[in-house]
Amino acid sequence: MKHTLAVLVENRHGVLSRVAGLFSRRGYNIDSLAVGVTEDPTISRMTIVVRGDDRVLEQVVKQLNKLIDVIRVTDIESEDSVDRELVLIKVASDVNTRAEIIQIVDIFRARIVDVSTKSLIIEITGNEDKILALEKLLRPFGIKELARTGKIALTRGAKKV
């Protein structure tokens, strides 16, 4: 079971290693982790996707809350939130395959951000399913490199986490 946690932390040096260290020493698995400063420059927001049953999740949340630099931890339910990830995919392409790839990219409303004689870089933003689907379609052409930001999420509506 995957959970998305929004973790608000003090924007200070060393906080990332405190959080990452907690996950590794307690044996929790992180699927992805994205960090950036929020609208308040003293606060950073980490979006952590963690795998585990409810009991593991409960411990993760409690242990995170124990860290002095952690201000708030919220489990973001997927039906109640918007989540996105940005992925860059470098795919092999030549004159024979370029058109076909561009077509796929259009269908996904992705963008081509770099072209060379032997490759294309595609930028796609979306939720996990969309990204997986595109990746699957591009694989036969030969994916040379792939970089992803990790998921970020906000709850829907006016309320804040």
Place this chain on the structure above:
Amino acid sequence: MSEFTNKMTGARALIECLYREGVDTIFGYPGGAVLPIYDELYHSKIKHILVRHEQSAAHAADGYARATGKTGVCLSTSGPGATNLVTGIATAYMDSVPIVAFTGQVPSSLIGNDAFQEANITGITLPITKHNYLVQDVKELPKIIKEAFHIASTGRPGPVLIDIPKDITTEEFEFYYPEKVELRSYKPTYKGNKQQIKKAVEEIKKASQPVIYVGGGVISSNSSESLLAFAEKINAPVTSTLTGMGAFPGNHPLYLGMLGMHGTKYANYSIQEADLIIAIGARFDDRVTGKVESFAPNANIIHIDIDPAEISKNIEVMIPIVGDANWILKELIKETEHKQHSEWLAKINRWKKDCCLHYVKNDKLKPQFIIEQICESSKDAIIVTEVGQHQMWASQYFQYTKPRTFITSGGLGTMGYGFPAAIGAKVGMPEKDVFDIAGDGSFQMSSQELATVVSSDIPVIIAILNNGYLGMVRQWQELFFSKRYSSTCIKDSVDFVKLAEAYGALGIRVQKQEEVKPAIEKAIASKRPTLIDFIVECEENVSPMVPAGAAINEILDLEVKK
């Protein structure tokens, strides 16, 4: 505008902050990166106890904190000085002891360069501190120190480390000490939830076979009086963990002694037959629960703890109440009705009679006998221990009646802890007799501190139960490894009496039962650091015992010997 300025160096500010936090004693060891701090200490009113190994500074601060209830402070230099603190900090972390550790660091400009005596101590201690700091701006030093003492001593207490680069200690700034701590991300819960308390009261009302299970949290929250009143009000028997010893009077009829691996049989039987367990400031450690699936199979569990992360960590509990144990106990005393439980208590009393703690008494010098004799000679003493068989005997055969009189490394199980912790305890409570009950193995891990107790005139009494073995490991080898005593025999490795004398301490050797009491009394009367080398029965086992992985009622007597 005022002409008044309060300019001072970082080192001077550190001392000022310690005064303001009420610190009168610190334990430490100098070195290059802390030279400016030691220079300030030279003419300060703070008493500095010079240990002979930094690990002892951390243990001594820990012993001081456990004995007095105040926050212990230790200081070491960068690099090896800092890494030597690590075991002491981890020990304090596992047992939730408030200490603030100051370490020197190489100058800011050299951090990350693998400079001489550089170690990333904030990185190293990340998992074993409640919080830690690397000071990057001297102007932040007072605020950081204020926060550190606040964090260490509030909520679930624990160690906090402050790493101070050398240039910060020499830089001048305008000193200002904040009156209050403002931490938006750290607000421990003290008042228990009323709804939860109500539910607990209902369960207590329904229960016919309750047991109160207390841990070190009762001591650190100073809840002993409330615990006594609560237990007497609902007439429930009380069992204690190793670190909870002394939280409830050991001579009280409702007391069951320790539970778990080397607990009393009747404490373990009571847990297994209980219909309600009220856990207070305890964390269901594996040494307590044995096989976790079969722990307290019939009981609903109420768990009172200040740390929400302890709730349902090891065992699913029915009613958690997060908050200060003292506050919650006072509420429970108000809300609960008097109860009798006479049938349940009668049953327990039968167990107490049929399976009390016992050992074979013959003409040999038994370690248990020595503990009993120390208890008789000095029943209000502070007993500090190392780790191993002697530690278990000290928990079983000494009757602790007051909190903060039994000091031991429970969670981490640190050999070499007892002697330096005893130093801290004696410095904090000089009017008390302080014993380090030690094994011949453990004592050798900190024996250099004989120099400290002699030179600083700290009259602790070291009682070595010398059996020539690393006894607890030997016991396991005897029971589970067909007596292959691999690397556990340390017979005749040192003449402890001569060792004590070499440092200028009093050394006494005891080989016969009749010499025990006179030796203890001589040590107490001498008012000098004293080492008593008790040559005890060498293959005595700690009994009873729950084998690893068994349920706690599958507890065995091991005394059938020779």
